Structure formats: C-alpha cells, structure tokens
Amino acid sequence: MDPFSADGELVNIHTAFIQGQYQLVLSDFDPSSFSESNRLPVKVLQYRAQCELGQASEVLSAISTADASGSPDLAAVRTYASSLGKGAQDEKVVAEAEKLSEEQGDNLTVQLLCGTVLARAAKQEQALQLLAKHQGSLDAVALIVQIHLSQNRTDLAVKEAKGARSFAQDALLVNLAESWIGIRQGGENYQKSFYVFEELAQAPSSAAATSLVAQAVSELHMGRIEEAETALNQALTLEPNNSTAIANKFVLETIAGKDASETHAKLQSVDKENEILTDLTAKREAFQAAMAKYNPKFEP
C-alpha cells in the first residue's frame, strides 16, 4: 500500500509539509514511532522542513558523507541542502545534482530534490526530464506543474494536473496544483483557487503563512484588496519575516495607492535578494536607459 495514501502512515506528516507547517513536521512526528520502512521518508521530510526553516547547515552537519553515499535519498537531501547555503547556485552543486539524477534517477527523493535544484538553476528542461520518471508521485506532479507555469506554459501545466486528477482525485496536492494554474488562468478560476487556499488558510489545523499568502494573492487577483490585506496581516502575524508575504504586501499597498515605502524598506531588510526588489532595480535602470533616448529641450 502506498504509505502516502489517505490511510497510510505518512499522510499526516506529508500533509503538514505540503501545508507549509514545517515546525509541526519537526515537532509532532518522531521517526521512531513509524514503521521500519517509513522512517527514511519521515526523516527526509523532516530534513526538508528544516531546510525550509532556514536550517540548511544543520541538515548538512546531520548527514555525514558516509550516510550520503549509502543512501541516494540522503545524498539528494545533502545536495539540496548545500544548494541552499551560501553561494547557493554554484556550479558544483548543480553538477552534483546532475550526476545524482543520472545515477539514481528512479529514486523519488532524488527526482524531487535534484529536480528542484535544477529548476532553480534555470535548467528547467533537465528538471522536467528527471521528474518525468516519477511513478505516480503527486509531489513530482506538483513540481512539474510549477515548472511549466514558471515557463508560462499553462497549457502543459493543465495537462499535467488533469492527468494527476484522474488517478489521485481529490488529493490536496492536486487541488493546490490546480489552484496555482487557476491563478494563471483567471476569470472564474480565481474564485475556485481562492476556495482551496481559503479552506487551508482558515481552518485552524491547517493554517500556515504559506496558505494565508496564497489566499491573499488569490484575493488580490480578484480585486478584493481589503480582504487580501487582512489575510496578509494574518500571515505576517504568524511569520513576521516571511519575505513572500512582505513582497505581496508591497504589491498590495501599491495597488491600493498607499505609501508602500515602509514595506519596501522592510522587505529590503528581510530579504534583499527578493525577486521583486532585484526586478525593480533592474526596471529602474531600464527606465533610465529608455529615458535617455529622448532629448527634452527646456525653456531657458
């Protein structure tokens, strides 16, 4: 039986991970309480949760090189964790990921983690090839969907999600993947996506900053500015330094025509590498460049 299926042993920890409740993944589950065969997946999930919480170095020190060479799963975690450290995208790590994906391409953990590393290193095609080897894993599907979306291939993402829907019905990841697509598609799908995010975000057992941010984004796209602001503030209460939440708050304030400089400064202090910030700086330069083509003549 699939340990991740609804009745399996891993379902709760896996769900908590997907819902972004990383602290819960670490605190509420003890690997030794799981059956023998499931301990490794639990451990992998916990390592990943640690990485999400910014403790990549702890993960690295927890897995020795010997451990890594013995288990492809742990090797993948190690690679993944090292990709998050300083000098994140350096070529060595990517090369390591490539090597691992060639050798152990059938291992799910390798697929997911190396796929993520590759996708982030702008090697989406390679990541997709690797992920295509998965055997009915919804995590892989979700990752594929996201990669397609990041490449603006909504059509392929829809196809992928549809395929997953046929074998996984109402699984949380499928719903999420469809909702991500929905936010791209717009129209009625905004509302549908909103329902999924809202359900996650508002239920006390599944509430996490990630889902609150997702809910806020969907509301923002539907033009419900005030509601979106409420959700974002909720998210920021949970995680005051969630850079995605702050970035979205900056967008929201701009849309609402408020003074966004404070949020901008906060974002800068929390995460100066944030996509929004780097993008804005680039755009400012682009503006200067474009402006320079014109020669205004001022009255003396």
Add this chain to the structure above:
Amino acid sequence: MQSSPNMLTKFESKSSRAKGIAFHPKRPWILVSLHSSTIQLWDYRMGTLIDRFEEHDGPVRGIDFHKTQPIFVSGGDDYKIKVWSYQTRRCLFTLNGHLDYVRTVFFHPELPWIISSSDDQTIRIWNWQNRSLICTMTGHNHYTMCAQFHPKEDLVVSASLDQSVRVWDISGLRKKHSAPTSMSFEDQMRGSQANQPDMFGNTDAVVKFVLEGHDRGVNWVSFHPTLPLIISAGDDRLVKLWRMSETKAWEVDTCRGHFQNASACLFHPHQDLILSVGEDKTIRVWDLNKRTSVQSFKRENDRFWVIAAHPEINLFAAGHDNGVMVFKLERERPAFGVHQNQVFFINKEKHVRSYDFTKNVESPSMLSLKKLGSPWSPPRTLSYNPAERAILVTSPSDGGSYELVNLPRDASGAVEPTNTMRGTGSSAVFVARNRFAVFNQANQQVDIKDLSNSTTKTIKPPHGTTDMVFGGTGCLLLITATHVYLYDIQQKKQLAELAVAGVKYVVWSTDGLYAALLSKHNVTIVTKSLEQVSTLHETIRIKSACWDDAGVLLYSTLNHIKYTLMNGDNGIVRTLEHTVYLVRVKGRSVYCLDRAAKPKVLTIDPTEYRFKLALVKRHYDEMLNIIKTSSLVGQSIISYLQKKGYPEIALQFVQDPQTRFELAIECGNLDVAVEMAKELDRPKLWQRLSTEALAHGNHQVVEMTYQKLRNFDKLSFLYLTTGDSDKLNRMAKIAEHRGDMPSMFQNSLYLGDVQSRIEMLKEVDQYPMAYLTAKANGLEEEAQAILEASGLSEDEVTLPSMGKPTAIPKPVVPTFKTNWPSKSTGMSSFEKALMADGDDAVVADANGDAEEDLMGEEVVADANGTLDDGEDEDAAGWDMGDDSVADVEEDFVNVESADTGAGSSEADLWVRNSPLAADHAAAGSFDTAMNLLNRQISAVNFKPLEERFLEIYSASRTLLPANAGMAPLVNHVRRTLNETDSRRILPIIPRDVESVLTGEIAAGKNAMKANKLDDGAAAFKKALHLLMVNAASSASQAEEAAAAIQSAGSYVLAMSVELERRQLIGGATDLSSFDDETKKRALELSAYFTVPAMDPQHQTLAWFSAMNFANRNKQLGSVLGFANALIERGTNAKFKETARKLKAVAERQPTDAIDIEYDTFAEFTICGASHTPIYPGGEAPVSCPFDGTQYLPKYRGTVCKVCDVCTVGGGGSGFRTVV
C-alpha cells in the same frame, strides 16, 4: 405510522378539564371553557391569562368567538347560553330555552345567529341581536353532541348519540329572516306560530341527509371549509369521512387508529389533512386523500376532549383533562442558505428558489424536492456550497434524513433533481468545498462525507449533542442542551466550549469572525473561537437574526426587528405585523422570508445603530455624516452620548445654551462654558463656572466669574494669590468707595498698607489697636500722634515686646499675567472632522453654482472633441496593431505544438492588447510605453514619470508560494477580472482616475483655499502625472479624466503666476519701495492670476486678492474691474460686500496710477512660460498637447512648464486613457 414525540407546542396551560376551545381570529387569544364552570381567556403568545369569566353554574362545554364583534358565546350544563363582551368583561345576556346540558355553541359566519346543541335532543338557532330563539330543530332521538353551520351554504350538520349524523337545510330560515317583506295574512299566521310545522309538516329547517355508519354515539362533526366533505368522530373509536352532493350523501372512508372513544375532529384549514383527538390520549393527523395516519402525538395521562383550529395561521389547540395545549403541525421557518448576494430557499411547494439581493429578483423554481422526506414535513435546513453549486437539505421525517442535490445552472422550472445522494441524519452541513458533515442524533455520531456520499471520517460528539451547525472553515459547532462546543474536524479535537443553554440557531457574520447563537429568549454573540462577546435577553421569542455588513446584529422577535451592537447596546429597529425570518441586511433594506417562504424586503432606518456603531468605533466622520443627513439629533441621542461618556461629542450637537453649559462643564470645555454662561448670565451658573475654573487653575475665568458675582472678598484674595497688586489696590479703592470697613481692612492687610490701616482704626475709634499697629510697624511719629490724641503718655501703655515689623510680601512670579499652563488637549478628532467637513461643505455649496455647471459643460464638450479626434486617428494606427496580434497568436499555436520550451508571459499579452502607456508600463515595457506617450502627446521629458512607471510596474505582479524550495510563482494582476480571452486581458493600474480626483485634485483645491500655493501646484502636477499614465474604466471616466487634466493645468498655471508675483516682491503688499518695472510686473501678475479658469470659489479668491492688491497700490481702474467681476460672479458674500465698498470708492476716479498690460474687457489667455497675455488675433499660439496650456509661439519645442513632460506645440495622435 410514526409518532413524533416532539410536538411543536407553543403554549400549555394547567387547569381542570378543558371542554371547549375557541381561537380569536386576529389576536393571539384563546378561550377555554372548563369543566369547573370557568371560562379562561389566554394570550397564548405571551403565555398570560388575560381574563376569567365565571357566571355559569357547572361545566361549560361550548364556546365561540364572534368573527368581528368583541363578543363570545358559551353554553353550559346550567342549560344556559351566555353572550359576553370581552371588552366590558361581563355577560351581556343569557339565552334560556334548552332543557338539558348545552353541548356546543357556534356563531354563524355572517348572520347574527348562534347554533346550539343540547342533551334535550334539539338543535336551536338563536338571533343574538334581538336575543330570540328563531328555530328549534328536532329529529335526533338522543343527546345531540355537536351542531355546526356550514361556512358558506345554508346547511347545518349535527352529531348525536343516536349514532347518526344529520345534515339540515336552513335556507327557509334565512329567507324568513333576511328579507322582511310586507306581510300577507298567511305570513302573519305563520309568524304567530313561529317554529311550528307549516301545513305540509315542514319547518324552517329540514333534514337533508341522515348519515348512518357509526355504530356508537357520534361526538363531533364538522364541515370541510371548501369541499363538500364532512368529518365525524364517535364512540366507536372511528373517524369517518363523508361526502355529499346536491341530492345525496355517503360514507367515503374510515380512519382507524384511535383505541378509545374519538372525541373531536376537524379538517385542516389549508392543507389536505384531518386532525382528531380521543380519550386514548392521542392527537392524530390523517392524510385526507389517502386516509392514512401522518402523525400522532400521545399525552401521558390526559384524555383529549376537544380540538380547534386557528382560521388563518398554522395553529391548533386541543383541550384535555388538565388544560389546553396550543401547537403547530410543522415548522414554518423556511430552510434557507445565504451566499454573497443570493439566498437559496425552499418554498411551501418544496421548490428550491433563489433571490438576488442586488437585483431584487426572485428566480423561478430550480428544483422540486417533493420526494424529500415525508409529504407533510417541510425541509428543516439548507446548506449551500458555492464551489460545487450544490445544496444539502435536511428533513426531520424518518428520524431525520438529508439529501445532497446539485442545482441546475439556470433555473428552468421545478424539475425533479437527478442523481441525488441521500442518507439518514438529523443535521447536515457543508464544512468544506468538497466535504460535508452529517450528524446522527440517534447514535450520537458525526460523519464527514465527501461529495460521493462516502464517509471519510467519523467523529464522536460530546454526550447529549442535539444539533450541529457550521463552525467556520473546517470546524463544527456542536450544540447540547447546555453547552456549545467548537470542534475541529481536521484535528479531531474540541477547540473550545461555552455554556449557553438551548441554542437553536447560529448565524455567522459575513466576514466569518463572529457568530450569534440564538436560543428561545437569548442572543449570545461569540467570536469565531467561541469566546463570548456579549449576551442579551428578550422576553419575547427570538425568531431569527442576520448581520449587517458593519458588524451589527439584527434579530427578529415575534413582533419586532431589533439590533444589538457588539458591546450589548440594543434597541428596536421597527415593529412587525407578521413573523419574518431575516436573511440579509443591506443599507436600508432588510431581506427576509415570511412564514409562507416568500421573500420580502422591509425598509428600516439604520441611522440609530449606525450612529452608535460609529461612536463605538470612533468613526467621527461617519457620525458627522449621519447627523448631517438624517434627523437623528434629539434629546435621546444627546443623553445617550452623555451616558456613554462622550459629553464632548454631545456638545457639538446641542443648541440649547443650558444643556451646552452643562455638557461643557462636564467635559471641562471652559471656553464654551464661559460663552454659554455669558449668554444665560445667571448667578448659579457663574457660581458653578467659578468652581470649575478654579479647579482648572484658570484664574482669568475665575476672576471674571467673581466680578460677575460681585464677590469682592474672593476677588481680593484671588488678586493676592496671583500677585496682582494693581488690581488689589483697585479693590481697596472699591472697598473704600463702598464704605465696607471689613473689606477695606482686609485689603489693607493684603496690601501691607499700614498707614491706611491705622487711619481706619482711628476712624472707628479703635485707638489702642491703631497705636499698636503703628508701634508694631515702627511708625513712632504716628504712634505718638495717637497717644496725644487719646491723651495718654507712653508710660501708661504697657506693650508686649515686639520684633521687627514684618516686610510686605512681594509676588515672586507674576502669576496674574497668564493662566496656569494646562496641557493642551487639542481638538478632539471629532472636532477636527467637524472643521474639515465644514470646509468641504463650502466647496460643495460653491459647486452647486450654475456658473460652474456651465463652465464644466464647456470643458467636457471640448474634451470630447479632442478625444474623438484622437480615437479616429489612433484607430487607424491600431488596425495594424490588431493584425500583428493575430500573427503572433499563430506563432503561439506553433509553439504550443512543440512539447517543450517556454511560453510567452502574460505581460507580453498586455503589451499586445493595449495602446495605453500605462498598460505597457505595467508589463515592464517602459520603452514602448514612452514611445506611445511620445506619439500620443509628444512626451519627451520622462523624468517626472519615473515613480509613476515603477509604481504601476510593482503593482502588476504577485508572488504565489508553491512547492517548497522553489521560488514563488509570479502571477500578473489584471483589471479585467472576468476575462479569460488572452486577447482581452489587461493589467491593473493603481491610482485610478477616481482616486486622483478625490486625492490629488481635491488636495490641490484645498491648498488653494488654504493659500498654500506651493503645495497646491505640487499636488496638481502630481495629478497630471498620475492621469498621464492611467487607464479609465469607461468612456465617461475618460471624459472625467480629460476634464480634470484641463482644470489641473489651469490651476498649475494660475498658481505659478501668483507664485512668481510673490517671489518678485517677497510678500509685500505695498509696492512703493520697488522700482517701476517691478511694480508694473507685480500688478500685472496679480491681475493674470484671475485669468486661468478655476472653480468659482477659487476664482473669487483670485479676484479678491487682485482687487485688494490693486487697491493698496492705487490702481483704482483695476480695482473697479475686479470688484465688478466679484460682485457679478463671486461666491463669497463677505468679499462681495468689500467689493461693493471698494467699487463705490473706485468709481469716483477709475484710473490706474501705473499703466499695466491688463484689459478687463478683452478675452485673452496667459502664456505658460512667460506669464504674459496671448491675445486672439495675434500670432497663433502653440499649446501643450496634454494639458492644453497655451504658449507664445517662441516657446515651441520646449518642455511644457505645466506638466513638465510634453513638448509645447508638439503634434501627436491625442491623449487616451481607454483601450
């Protein structure tokens, strides 16, 4: 056969055996005649005994209300029939005639008749107006137990222990009594022998049918209200249904079930049901068409004797051994569910319908749920799932069942639903998009099911759970008799509990943060985590509730709609004639369903609770608005404010000086208090004011009040303490003047004036004291003089030893000069709001001017013209654009067929879809955006637009967190929310036209009013830049934007002219110190300030300033011109007054000291760069293609001074803000 133990009992009384019952047709009253000889009048709604009538001797069996008159009739075992007035509360008269117990009495529905049946085997008809017996019907040969008129026809039906039911024709009787024609001899003969058989043996009432079928005595019989049917109940334990035609009558069927004598029966007034009661202690309900039992109710110990139905509403009453019970057969609360602007409900035909609050339209039936539950029990609840467009309906029959039905897309009539899911359960509710919970009371279990109706989870609710309702996303509220529990489905655990008894309904606020728990007499407001916020008690039953969007709970009782705020403040909103179930509140409309499940809209006045809410939330602007727009101001609101501790706010509303004074004292507003005290000028008020002011340390007010009170002593002391010796001296003089010795002495003491003290003492012959004083202060000469005057020598006087004379204390600090410094409280925010609003009001008034309207129209027309042109020209260019889009679209398809590779982002689509610079900026394509602006309005200097571009760009994309470890997904925010066609989607543009109009433009105008021209010019420029890169939502908004640009341009020009003047002369008003050149230029600029078109009230300001400036510098000719303009077109009465005065002076010598280039009568415009006039007919001026400011030709090609962006005289296809 099912029994429902939970009869919907509305009222129960305890008394001796109840033999007769009658409902009042209109009021909530019921008459009960008892075996103990008493007649009771109850209000069954309030549960109170209104009156008792005790004149019968022995049991009273028959009772009936008159339909329209305030009377009722009773018949008893004392053989008497009594007619009573319930207004005068006494028996009006008694009808005697029966020779044995009277069993039943009934009024005729129209005629002034009473029918009675008696153990003397007769049925008698009486006229209660002339109090006579008009007919005696004989025929039964045993006790007649019951006799009733037919509701419409001239028929009577009777039942007797002789086992027969008889139908009588009384048309003869009606003829005889209704048409008193001239009497023939025969008539008189017959009249004299009234009620005797005529010569053929007929009487006025003839037996029409004799119905035999019961094989024991018959106790009760009644007609069907509309059909030719009769129902009878007998000691053979049977209830028999009979049918009749014109010529015959026959037995239709028998309802078997009672296992003791059946004592009474009747037809349901509206539904196809029969109700019967019996000595077997049961009430039974039968289906009229199938004659099967529908429901039965058993009482433990009491045999039932009688049953009655309310003629109008769904209410019945049954009398038993120990009293009466009033009950309903079915719930009348319609099942409904609200989602956003729609309510879905089930009407009496069991059809699902919806009602749209925004359009106020009821949909046709969407589904028929005829098959749900049993035919006679309406559905109890409805839960709507917007994501799946499905409803979950529960029905109480069969121990509770639910049904999950998909609603059709379009309402196309009451179709039977296809593929429904059903199951058993007493409550069912959606808990998530694809999950619902079913509660089964019998086995105390909650099942969580998915949409295919299979159970995914099972929960054990707390012991004794009676109901389950929605508890917020992923949660349930489980209700027991004494508590409410909040239960999380995911975690399978109880999150909170609250002790609230008897909760029946739960209503969630629209934002899902609060819920109201309704029980019979209590409303408890809780947060979503089940913390109690407030609770209130109602003596009258609470029926329903719903939340106002602002967070006020409105609830309905049997006869009122009331409100309650979160803090527990409550009050009545309006009264109700009929019970309604509130569904939604929107503004002044309350949407509700009535008992027949018909949507209704009631109008309410929400002012009171809005005001209170605004007060609680300290939304002073809103309060102010409410006060301005409604007739709220009254004593009640003032006392409310005062009671709630807001005297400073109450102060703002009160006109009455006395109240104002009281409030001002209460909130310590001395200024107002002084003002009011002056107005009233009463000693008592001055007294209070002085105390209050003293407490504040405000000695200036204290001084004034003492002066008013002529309180000289206190004044003196006040001056002493404040160190005001001048005034103290004056006080001494005053005292002298008044001849008030003690006061004089006091003052001299204060002043340390020894000399005057001695004089004073001497004057009153107190030489020893005077001597002592002089001696003590070292005034030896004076002492000597006193000694001499009194004829004594120094030796004769013994004095105690004295030290040095005390020095006169000097004030250290001149306290009297100013008041004690007190912490400035500033204006309350309310006062601020009040001030701000006052200003706005002025603007609003001015806007109402006809002049303004005319001008506005012109501008709009102009803008129209340019816009049209622009569109024509641009359309030509755009055809090409469309073509290219199509091409790219093809490319896109090609890309799609390839399996991999990146697609094009939504931002690229925006660039393709729109000719607006704003949309290009949002897409990040600044290059093309600038290009567009350059082509449309010759924009060249983009520096001022940098922030605007980046603002638009940053508003265009959000980050959606997706898989762990991956960068968030970038999504593009659209303003076309419902569009999915990739050729139509467009980005959101922050700071839309509307917000610029209410923001920068308004701010600029306020700055103009406040004479902060620098700020004003900056605001207007900002507005120009915001509008330059913007998108309008409609053509009319685009026109608004164009008009705003024109006007902002004029303001900028006007302000920069005035600013130049101020810079030139540095704010001086008198020019005499400047050289002629500067003088001339300053005067000219002052005049040009009046030229650009502004709102009338601002134009007025310009004229006024120009007029005064000219006047100060002896430019009387110009003064005359400006004064004329002011008088003619100004909006400020005061300015006009000044203008008239100056005009009168100027008219004597209307010449200018310095000749300036300004002609009041000529039409001209001002050059935006040089600030000099451009006269028509000269060399054609050039203008800015964006804001339309005109320039002298020499400025062609430079950047416009007003918008700072466009090229003066540049061409361009025209400005546009709509796609």
